[in-house]
Amino acid sequence: MTLQIWSIARRQIVRTLRQPAAVFFPVAFPLALMAVNAGGLTPATRLPGFPTDSFYAFALAVPFIQGSLFATMNAGTDLARDIQEGFFNRLQLTPLNPAALLLGLLGGVVAMGLVQAVIYLGVGLAIGVEFHAGALGVVVLLALATLILIGFGAIGATMALRTGSGEAVQGLFPALFVFLFISSMNMPRDLIPIDWFRIAATANPISYLLEGVRSLIITGWDGQALALGFGVAAAVTAAALVAATRSLRTRMERT
């Protein structure tokens, strides 16, 4: 089983590395967006109650979540391509354990996502962001990032297994992007003056993922933010894994 998981994970990593766009954009685009947003929104740090005097520190949480969204798309699209091109059918003729397929795919997503996360951290440190939770905080941040990657990767896999279409998986991207933008991505929730937006951001699980990551960077150890961040990530991951497992079962029966 371990060998099977490793084989699938390695294949996922290698095929990602062979597509320069799949490596470059998940790293470069979130960082470019962070730079542009932080440049333009720096005056927000002068608002009374803004939690830090560096918008870069505030914004550094966003690439972690946005990078996870890209990882979701890549994993889902790759799996959909496997289904479309018949590789998935051929795989079913082998003694491969179905769980190994899912775990291997998610393993590949996590490996690539963690490389991205380390790059985001490195860029953050290079531009002078202070990491208030210290070295142990980095470990906790990577643990949270891993949980988020598994959850989002499972969402991508679910879409791929249900639809068997790369285009359908790509179509999910704008919806996930909406979740990212209608969150506390650019402003703390208590500083959002528009009621409906603040309510939407409060109901949006992405806000808690962002705030969990952000708390480690700008606050230090904030038990509530971390509990909510890990709690929401665990709930999303559990629900997504259940959905992915069911979809895998259905897909295997269908083929």
Next chain:
Amino acid sequence: MTRTLAVAEGVAWRVLRNVFKNPSLLVPSLVFPLFFFTAFAGGLAGISRAPGFDFPDGYTAFQFVFVLLQSAAFSGVFTGFGIARDFERGFAKRLLIAAPRRGGILLGYALAAIVRWALVAVLLTVVALAAGMEVGGNGVDLFGLYALALLVNVAGILWATGVAMRLRTMQAGPVMQFPVFITLFLAPVYVPLSLLTGWIKALATVNPATRFLEAGRSLLAGAPHEVALAFGAALGLGLLFALWALRGLRSAERAGAA
């Protein structure tokens, strides 16, 4: 001239029919500007309380101008995707052979992009007014704002057409899109230019999109400022990209529209 117009009419009609018959082409160009408007005007309204933020008509109006100009530029880019698709499917080759005046092809695509953006502009304006946007400008000021956005729309379509006619593949999408995206976001999107600092202020100061935004916002507020400069920059870009598009057309002709 008559034959050019006939070609333009045929091309524009076909593009618009395709767009309006195909929700996957129409919906994103309508929804994305509304989404950006919602996310920016709603989520970032708090920044209007930052010291030195002096736009008189509120943050909704401040962001409306950005999203209006962004939608204008991107309607052009979306039409460029359609041109690339026409080349990939071989339709453009037949079009080049059949058209007695090939300049009419460019004109047709541009007309289609204008009509397409006009729909977005109407929808965005209605939503913004429904959301309580304050308008300080009079009719002439607003005419100026939409005229400026129209020039940005034309510049966008000519830029994307030039790329599409040179590369002739859908994979050219990021080449059409990314420079427009970056140019727009390296302008004072969230706060006035005077509140920007550091590297982004240096870039925003020389960015032509800054002139469009600042002039557009001043027109909406009813206090026109550097409008002639913005129109000059938009016309200059339009002329430059018209040459770019025409040379792209020649490039496609030389390549036999393969």
